[in-house]
Amino acid sequence: MKQFNHFYQQIASNRLSHWLNTLPGQLTHWHENNLHGDYKHWQKTLDALPSVDGNSAIELINSVKVGELGDLNNGEFKRLENLMKKFKPWRKGPYHIHGLHIDTEWRSDFKWQRLAQHISDLSGKYVLDIGCGSGYHLWRMRGAGAKFVVGIDPTQLFLMQFNAIKHFINDDQVHLLPLGVEQLPELKAFDTVFAMGVLYHRRSPIDFLYQLKAQLVKGGELVLETLIVDGDENTVLVPGERYAKMRNVWFLPSEQAMCAWLERCGFNNVRVVNTDVTALDEQRKTQWIDTESLQDFLDPNDSSKTIEGYPAPKRAIFIANA
Template sequence: MNYLDLYADLLAYLRDDARFSEWAATLPAQIHEGLSETRFGDLPQWRDSYLKLPAIKATVMDFKHGMTLDGPIEQTTRDAIEATLRELIPWRKGPYSVFGTHINTEWRSDWKWDRVLPHLDSLAGRHILDVGCGNGYHCWRMLGEGARRVIGIDPSPRFVMQFYSLKKFTGPKPVDVLPIGIEQLPANLGCFDTTFSMGVFYHRRSPMDHLRELKDTLRPGGQLVLETLVIEGGLGDVLVPEGRYAKMNNVWFLPSPDTLISWMRKCGLKNPRLAEMNRTSLDEQRTTDWMLYHSLREFLDPDDLSKTAEGHPAPIRATFIAEAP
């Protein structure tokens, strides 16, 4: 399988747009590296699962109210699709409904989308970048809001193959997930109307660098949507876990809302503001039969769910919005 075939439409589109043409020239090599079967030993298994899926196109597609694909197919085909999609477990973002199979993902990502969407500028006709998009659930929802083109980036090849396993049933759509991280984007790209970074910020060693990287993806006046873990507190308050946070070993900075707004302003973003804040519940993040490993309940203190297993404040997530100058 030539993985570049998955991106033929995207690469052609980017090459034909002067704003993206320089990036298009570097992407094939980045895709080759990001989907290297030598580098990622499990990738051939996920590739084979993708190839096993039947070449059928859904006649029912709903990205506005969820992510639903369906159509008149035999029950044996439905069963085969479910069995193959289960080979790609764990499924973390969703949920999805695929020819009658309910992919009950670890996260109720639809709940987050419902909280965030009312605070956004219209996505209709926009070029959108989704940084750290996972398997692309929110990318589909952005397309459902009328986006002109959605590009997700995530360096996990499993998530990339989950995305294309579902896109196999949609036919050509202006939505893709690239196997790269934000550091691989061209400097000062300045092309996107809206950039999302949801669940990435606290994994970055340098929060200021990440804010500048995000700002540099946007055209003048473009909108940044930043969702991250925060703590309660005032200006200047930040939690920097010395060890793990909720059993994650790559959590670096959890600022208070006022602190993060100050950082955004310091990095040159305009009108940074808190859109919504929500304490993560055991119903929103949990173990399911499509994600069999430990989840939020195991990450918290069993005797006090207001604390993580390490004694830190339990996860609170907040969404911030700002514009590029």
């Protein structure tokens, strides 16, 4: 279980040291339960990734990019492409790795652009991203100056994708841990907590908001992004079995209802900084996923509705202080 030892050593001497009371046990348990099938296969794929000699330029401010086309010879480049494709579906990105464009299903950079101007300066900050997927925004947070960046996401494939990217962008201040939000103790240690695209997957959204608050230092900033619907402060949509073909969608509040929930949970200075109907150029099928995408989740005759007849995905970004 060496893979997290370096993380433990780092936090032992920083403000996250009290996490060591619970974390090693949880990750050991995770490891014991994930040693089967796909994991071994993916680990071999990771081990086979080519390495580039010398230092390559890393760009994390405007995109997530390392090196240039030509850093690898043709054979190695082809190997890189084939190995990276073994980690399909690539949902969140895009990444540019030595000239290989991993054109992910989502343009996660669009979301970053929508929020970047509204958040507090991340310079020197401890930052947590809950439900970080493959970790695309972790790199952008680091690019924005964060000192120590931790993402959590329970989906094993996303950890593998993150490790594949980290193989090339070897920054030891950026980490992804395979945990769900419900496994976090009250750390009260992060200056900024991001929770984007996760609230609607939670069956208890109010408990979720308390869990987020428990990760922040007093006065720290929450950046929460979620699906919303039109309506007043009493409007919340709880869809039937599926919403946009997703099974695990529970609560879609209106902007005003979401603000009221945040205030009710003790957050201050609650505001909505952006709303946006998800467009077909932000979530679309590419050669890096084999499954359907947004176009297939909408009513073919009326793109303002999902295929089930609900309002099409509209997202809002909320900022608040603990």
